[in-house]
Amino acid sequence: MKKLCKEVKQCEDGTLVSSFFRVKTRRIPRKYTKGYMFDVIVTDKSGEIDLTYWGGNDLDAVQSVFDSFAIGNVVYVSGTVHTWRDQKKINVGEGSGEIRLANEGEYDLDDFIYKTNQDPELLWSYITGIKDSISNPHLKALLNAFFDDEEFAEKFKRIPAAILYHHACIGGLLEHTWEVLKYCEKAVEIHPSLDKDLLFSGAILHDIGKIRENEVSVGINQTREGMLLGHIYIGAEWVKDKISTISDFPSLLSDKLIHIILSHHGKQEYGSFQTPQFPEAATVSCADDIGS
Numbered sequence: 198m199k200k201l202c203k204e205v206k207q208c209e210d211g212t213l214v215s216s217f218f219r220v221k222t223r224r225i226p227r228k229y230t231k232g233y234m235f236d237v238i239v240t241d242k243s244g245e246i247d248l249t250y251w252g253g254n255d256l257d258a259v260q261s262v263f264d265s266f267a268i269g270n271v272v273y274v275s276g277t278v279h280t281w282r283d284q285k286k287i288n289v290g291e292g293s294g295e296i297r298l299a300n301e302g303e304y305d306l307d308d309f310i311y312k313t314n315q316d317p318e319l320l321w322s323y324i325t326g327i328k329d330s331i332s333n334p335h336l337k338a339l340l341n342a343f344f345d346d347e348e349f350a351e352k353f354k355r356i357p358a359a360i361l362y363h364h365a366c367i368g369g370l371l372e373h374t375w376e377v378l379k380y381c382e383k384a385v386e387i388h389p390s391l392d393k394d395l396l397f398s399g400a401i402l403h404d405i406g407k408i409r410e411n412e413v414s415v416g417i418n419q420t421r422e423g424m425l426l427g428h429i430y431i432g433a434e435w436v437k438d439k440i441s442t443i444s445d446f447p448s449l450l451s452d453k454l455i456h457i458i459l460s461h462h463g464k465q466e467y468g469s470f471q472t473p474q475f476p477e478a479a480t481v482s483c484a485d486d487i488g489s
Contacts, residue, residue: 204308206243210280214287217304219415220270221245226252226259233259237296239274239287240416242311247286248274250296262296271299271309271415309415310357313368317354320368320375327378328401333394335446336454340398342439343405352408359407360417363489370407373488377403380484388476395450396477399457403481406432406458429468433458453477461485 203216218239226235232253239248252259266272274296276289289296313320328340343349358364358373366372381400385393409431410423422431433455440446440454456478459470463482473479 204241204243205239205246208246208278208285208287210278210285212278214274214276214278216241217271217273217299217308218248219309220266220268220272223263223268226256226263232291235259235263239272240309242307242309246278247284248276248289248296249286250289250291252291259291266296266298269414269416271304273297273299273303304415306415310413310417311366313364313366313372315368315372315375317368317371320371321350321354323375324371324378324401327382327397331394331397333398333450335443335450336394336398338443339436339439339446339454340401342442343402349408353405355413356408356411357413357417358404358489360411360419365417367413370404374401374404376488377481377484380487381480384480384484390476391480392477395453395457396480399454399461399477399481400484402432402436402454403458403461403485404428404432405435406430409435427468429459429462429470433470457481 205218208214218241221238221240224236226233229251232251233256234249234251237248237250238245240246250259250262252262274287274289274294276287276294276296278285279288280286288294325344328337328344331337331340354371355367356370357366358369364370364373377400378397381396385391385396406428410420410428412418412420436458437451437455440451453475456471456474460473460478461482462469463486464472469482473482
């Protein structure tokens with residue numbers, strides 16, 4: 198009896214496939230010796246694999262299968278894995294396999310996106326504990342303006358920190374922020390002259406633009422706002438808007454906090470609007486670099 202693979206990483210030559218995948222790309226139907234075929238790249242959280250649908254001579258029938266799903270959709274696939282030119286691929290034959298749009302409730306989102314391997318509630322408790330330890334009344338009011346918002350808090354806990362490179366998982370922003378804060382705490386132990394209230398506030402808020410830059414469905418995607426503006430600008434603007442609602446917020450403190458956000462990528466060629474101009478900004482930037 199042939200083995201059954203349920204996810205991409207299990208797909209070995211000769212195994213049967215019966216599982217759900219996300220459609221990454223499609224190539225329109227074309228003629229081959231026995232009829233019409235089309236190609237798809239499908240993914241799950243373990244990887245991606247090519248799929249070829251081998252149809253018969255009825256182009257309309259093949260086109261109908263092709264048109265039944267789109268890029269980004271989840272599809273159910275049954276077929277067989279074969280190796281061709283040293284690359285594994287799934288073959289689906291007309292009448293001997295299937296690729297179709299999945300029905301809602303048939304699949305689990307956990308099959309497509311990894312979750313942080315940390316305990317989200319412990320990470321959240323640590324971050325809010327640092328927030329509550331801040332004594333500067335203006336910074337505390339600013340942080341509470343964000344964290345008292347239930348929608349903000351839920352998104353902060355869930356949103357990935359990136360699409361590909363670092364912390365690209367559910368809870369990724371939460372984990373990354375926790376790491377950056379940990380590094381900043383250690384920096385304050387070594388350099389007690391640092392303004393820890395400013396430093397910790399900058400560390401907590403440095404990447405909040407990711408909440409509006411990224412979104413999660415069956416994959417991690419960039420929002421239109423994120424694509425056009427980027428998380429650094431979004432975060433700086435968001436913080437500045439919140440500051441405007443807090444009476445008598447010192448202008449120098451505002452400028453320093455915004456600068457930490459604008460400079461946290463370190464170099465302009467890495468996306469920073471500015472290079473860090475004072476120790477707290479440099480510390481957040483270094484912590485972000487290590488954490489990512």
